[in-house]
Structures are given as C-alpha cells and as structure tokens.
Amino acid sequence: MSRSQIRRGVRLTQADVSAHPDPRGLLDGSDTESGTPRDDDGCPVLHVDMDAFYASCELRSRPDLVGLPMIVGGDGSRGVVTAATYEARKYGIHSAMPMSRAKRLCPQVVILPPNFELYTEVSAGVMAVFRDVTPLVEPLSLDEAFLDVSGATRRLGPPAVIGESIRSRVHDEQGITCSVGVASTKFVAKLASTRAKPDGLLVVPADRVVSFLHPLPVGELWGVGEKTEEALTRLGLTTVGDIAHTPVDTLVRALGQASGSHLAALAWGRDPRSVEVPEGEKSIGNEETFPRDIDDPDVIRRELLRLSEKVAARLRQQGYAGRTVVIKVRFADFSTISRSRTLRSPTDVGREIYETARELFDALGLQRARLRLVGVRAEGLIDAADAPRQMQLDEPELGWREAEQAVDRASARFGRGSVRPARLIGTGGDDGFGGAPVAPRPQS
DNA sequence: TCTGGGGTCCTTCAGCTC
C-alpha cells in the first residue's frame, strides 16, 4: 500500500502496518518531505469499534472454531443472533436475525450462548487501553467508543498513528481485532470505522468529508433506520448528497424538527457534538420475552416482581434511585405499550417498584390478553445518597430497603438468588431471581 | 421470516401554573 493511498483514505489493515518498516512515517505522511499538511490534521476524533466483538471474545477460548461460521445468541424458540463471525455473515446472517432463519441460511453454523461476563471483562481491558491514550473517552457500548486525541498528539503522534497504536495494543493485549475511523467529527469517524472493517483504519481528511459523504446511501447515516430511510425514499432521496441538496424545510416536514435539521447538517459533514465523558446512566431496566405467550395475570405479576427486584438490585449496586417506574407490555401480535408513574420520592427498593409496576399493570384491565413480553424500568435516576426518603406513617424503623440491602449482602456472599421473595421460590432460572416463567404456577 | 435485551432520544399530547 502506498503512502498516498493511505493518506487519501484507503483502508489500512493490521498486516500493512505490521509489515511496514516504519509505520509511524507511513502514517504521518512525513510532512518534512512535501511540506504539505498531513491528512489527519484537524481530525482529532477516533471511533474505535471491535470487529464482531462477542464472537471474537468467544474465539479466544475456542480457536478450533476460527474460520468457521459461528454465531452468538439465545438458542431458544424466540432467540435472535447477537453477533456473527464474518464467515457466518457470508451466508447472509446478521445480528438481530431470528435464530431459526440463521439456521436455515447456514445449517452447519456453530451456535454459542452469550457470556456477558466475559464480554464485560474484555471490554474493560479495551477501555483501559483507550484511557491510557486520552481521558476523553465516550463509550457507546461494550465494544465501541469515541476518543478525542487532540490532547495526546504531542505525546503519542498524529491521530492516525495513535489509532494504529490502539489497534496493536488491543490485538496484543486482548487477542481481538478492531477497526478505527479518524475524522474531524464523531459522525464521520463512525462512518469511517464502519468502512474500515474488518481490522482496518481509515482517515477521512477534513477537506474531503463532503466528497466522502455524498455518494453514500442514506441508510449509512447514523440515526437513519428503516422508517427514516422509507420516508427519505418517498421523497426520492437515496444518497447523502440528495439530502444535502434538499431544502431543510422539506426534511423537517418529513422527519420532524430535530431529525430533519440534524440530517441536513450531517449531510454537509457538520456535527457539532464533541466527545463527552458520560456522567452516568439515565435509566435502568429489565425485560423478558416469555418462551411462549402468557395470559395468566398471576404469572405476569410474578414476572413483574422478579423484574422489579432485579432492577432494584442493579440500582442499589450502582448507587442510584429512580423517580419514575415504567412498565412495558408487548402483546402476542407484537404491538407494544408502556405505562409510567412518577413517584413522590426516588426509590431503589424492589418492593416499591413492584407495587407501582403491579398497579400500572392492573390498571390496564387486560383480562386474559396474551402477552409476549413484560418489562420494568426505572427512569429519572439520581444518586441514591441524594434521594430524599419519603417515610410512611406506619413504616417500621427497618423496612423493605434494609431487608433488600441484607439480601444484597447475602447474594454477594452466597451467590445470586440465594435469597429471594417467597413468591419466586421454585420458579427456576439462573439470573438470581428465578428466571422467566415457563408455565403458569400456583401462587405461593 | 418473525422479530432479544438494554438503552437513548425525540415527538406529541394533556394537564397544570402563572
């Protein structure tokens, strides 16, 4: 690969850099030779994205599966693909695809159940590499993050060199590959990393953003999903360039104020969002799809109790209290509704969350509607230490909160699920509170 | 074909207060 190719945004792989005698010189363009600015000048934003992250984590301990089509996902009757190796993708398999369809497309595909503890551990190692480079790290999920390296270039070199250094360290320390996009804005860096995949790095020079963007199909824009793409197609807009040359008013009428004006700006490469270190969670929730549709209100209430206890335990573990309780109900026909209530004071007590969730559910008056999924979520999170406690007149000195904190301590010592509400005893499962109900049971 | 789970952000609407 020639230097000019790299400098003009051609994908650079790990092998290219490893084979080059002086990758730093290769990437920084040796300004002294030409006197021209480097292509990554004015490109302080890196987007780093692990390649097929969950699947790659699994392959570390299963080298016998390297090179085979493999997917990670639940193998139940309603499972979907969580991650697929590039070999599996050749068969048309992609994430979020129903497992049944993936098996039809590739009958010999190897299926592994997800192991989120492993992914969380690998992710922590990867994020530590990022934070070695810069404190300005904005994780988007377990497997990707934005980095602002403008403060690190004196110490570590130009952004593209930093990107390559990150790729090497992630590979050496975690045994997985990643791709890096280098650009002047977050949104272009994200597009660049996608186009660098797998195992590559792509610089989009600041003066070539528009020519990079305009030929792309609208669906490649961050924030344009199925519905938005349909709306844009109805307007005859199929490329980013089409959007750029459409009046903002037209976009706003079709997509709403925020999306319309946002897309119009993105189409010209304008993205004022800076890399932000996240302050904390905004909501914490859990939901469960039943193995088969359920119409027994007692079973559904028991599931609400299990989910409420789980949400509360996570709130306490992370030191939050939630002000609003939201329930989500998905019917057999996949239509979905939610109901919420804001409490007088924030809570991290499972019993309080459950009482609210149950009242919201009962108020729906569903009789025996067939449900596919229920969920419980706490929103409006604040630090539990700052949460005012609303004492009830008849509340004992030691109440549910203290009881649940004792359960937390028991769980930490004897394992999750060692103590659980009497109604949940005997419901099976491995998540600490009995798992999803698989069949109606008599109320305990 | 048949659609998980966790999360964020946006829009719309209704109710309340000033």
Add this chain to the structure above:
DNA sequence: TCTGGAGCTGAAGGACCC
C-alpha cells in the same frame, strides 16, 4: 372572575443504536 397563551412537566409511543 374568566380566558387565552406560554412554558413546564409527565406520560406515552416510536425510532434508533449496539
């Protein structure tokens, strides 16, 4: 005292992301 509008908040739903 009544009324309309602005602004805020909560609730509900939808779209999107990984």
